[in-house]
Amino acid sequence: MSGGAARRYVAAALGRARARGPPPLWEPPPARHLRALGTGGAVAALPPLLLPPRRHLSSRNRPEGKVLETVGVFEAPKQHGKYETGQLFLHSVFGYRGIVLFPWQARLYDRDVASPVTEKSENVAGHGSKEVKGKTHTYYQVLIDARDCPHISQRSQTEAVTFLANHDDSRALYAIPGLDYVSHEDILPYSSTDQVPIQHELFERFLMYDQTKVPPFVARDTLCAWQEKNHPWLELSDVHRETTENIRVTVIPFYMGMREAQNSHVYWWRYCIRLENLDSEVVQLRERHWRIFSLSGTLETVRGRGVVGREPVLSKEQPAFQYSSHVSLQASSGHMWGTFRFERPDGSHFDVRIPPFSLESNKDEKTPPSGLHW
Numbered sequence: 001m002s003g004g005a006a007r008r009y010v011a012a013a014l015g016r017a018r019a020r021g022p023p024p025l026w027e028p029p030p031a032r033h034l035r036a037l038g039t040g041g042a043v044a045a046l047p048p049l050l051l052p053p054r055r056h057l058s059s060r061n062r063p064e065g066k067v068l069e070t071v072g073v074f075e076a077p078k079q080h081g082k083y084e085t086g087q088l089f090l091h092s093v094f095g096y097r098g099i100v101l102f103p104w105q106a107r108l109y110d111r112d113v114a115s116p117v118t119e120k121s122e123n124v125a126g127h128g129s130k131e132v133k134g135k136t137h138t139y140y141q142v143l144i145d146a147r148d149c150p151h152i153s154q155r156s157q158t159e160a161v162t163f164l165a166n167h168d169d170s171r172a173l174y175a176i177p178g179l180d181y182v183s184h185e186d187i188l189p190y191s192s193t194d195q196v197p198i199q200h201e202l203f204e205r206f207l208m209y210d211q212t213k214v215p216p217f218v219a220r221d222t223l224c225a226w227q228e229k230n231h232p233w234l235e236l237s238d239v240h241r242e243t244t245e246n247i248r249v250t251v252i253p254f255y256m257g258m259r260e261a262q263n264s265h266v267y268w269w270r271y272c273i274r275l276e277n278l279d280s281e282v283v284q285l286r287e288r289h290w291r292i293f294s295l296s297g298t299l300e301t302v303r304g305r306g307v308v309g310r311e312p313v314l315s316k317e318q319p320a321f322q323y324s325s326h327v328s329l330q331a332s333s334g335h336m337w338g339t340f341r342f343e344r345p346d347g348s349h350f351d352v353r354i355p356p357f358s359l360e361s362n363k364d365e366k367t368p369p370s371g372l373h374w
Contacts (some may be wrong), residue, residue: 074188078189092185107134107238162270242353250355290354
């Protein structure tokens with residue numbers, strides 16, 4: 001099985017399983033091994049119900065020079081509580097290997113869930129009068145194994161976290177590759193006896209091996225210092241979700257900072273969007289339509305083909321696509337909402353709502369983000 005084929009199999013199988021919802025008390029069998037191609041990339045062994053047919057693992061279907069190697073053992077997903085720093089995992093949708101750095105407690109505003117407004121709620125102008133209750137949800141800052149990035153590039157453009165450069169830096173933005181934010185339910189935990197199980201330039205700068213701990217990878221002082229110094233620019237606080245005709249759109253906005261330009265203040269945000277096809281019908285994203293409202297009183301309309309130069313196809317085999325983009329305003333806050341236009345195989349089109357979300361700045365901003373400096 002080629003790296004791409006194996007990864008597509010995993011993404012499809014796990015995507016379908018997650019769309020149906022995990023069994024309430026599912027646990028993998030003891031010592032079920034997680035295997036990957038020796039040259040890096042594709043996981044090819046899963047819990048029993050998700051194992052590919054044996055013929056897929058025959059040598060004649062395996063690329064020359066690539067052999068299956070055991071990389072770890074699946075663990076039971078946590079139904080309660082959080083994963084600790086150093087937890088190894090497989091992403092249940094995109095299939096990459098990663099490791100948890102630290103958790104974030106976010107507020108999830110799910111417009112698909114009808115509930116009384118008893119907690120913090122939002123009501124964004126321009127998108128109806130529906131108020132949405134926010135509930136606490138755990139996400140994780142993670143490192144992605146560099147060996148897996150080439151295999152997910154067609155399904156996830158979000159392989160880095162971008163920062164606003166310092167005032168004295170000529171670059172507007174810079175990125176730290178291999179960083180991601182992962183929801184608790186997307187974590188498939190596993191363990192490994194390898195002391196360096198993840199290939200990432202920050203792995204040994206942020207984590208060290210300690211066989212007396214569980215998991216056996218603990219945070220170095222550099223990780224704690226980096227997290228504290230960059231907290232305002234890394235923090236994940238709000239998540240917004242809405243489903244239209246079995247296409248679920250999830251949006252996570254991040255404040256990046258403020259810069260002065262031509263005697264005015266310009267505020268920057270990054271937003272991460274995930275599109276998921278919860279149905280079996282193949283659809284393709286064709287157009288985007290954004291409405292961007294600024295506290296200064298301006299309302300901007302943006303239309304265009306696809307997203308980030310792509311028109312992704314969402315199918316049973318590859319049900320999800322994720323990307324990031326940026327927006328700037330000459331005001332300290334605003335709102336965004338809109339639609340994505342999708343095309344069906346018969347040529348008909350339908351619009352999918354983008355859940356409205358707020359763009360909020362940090363009022364106590366004092367220092368610019370420092371990225372990898374500590």
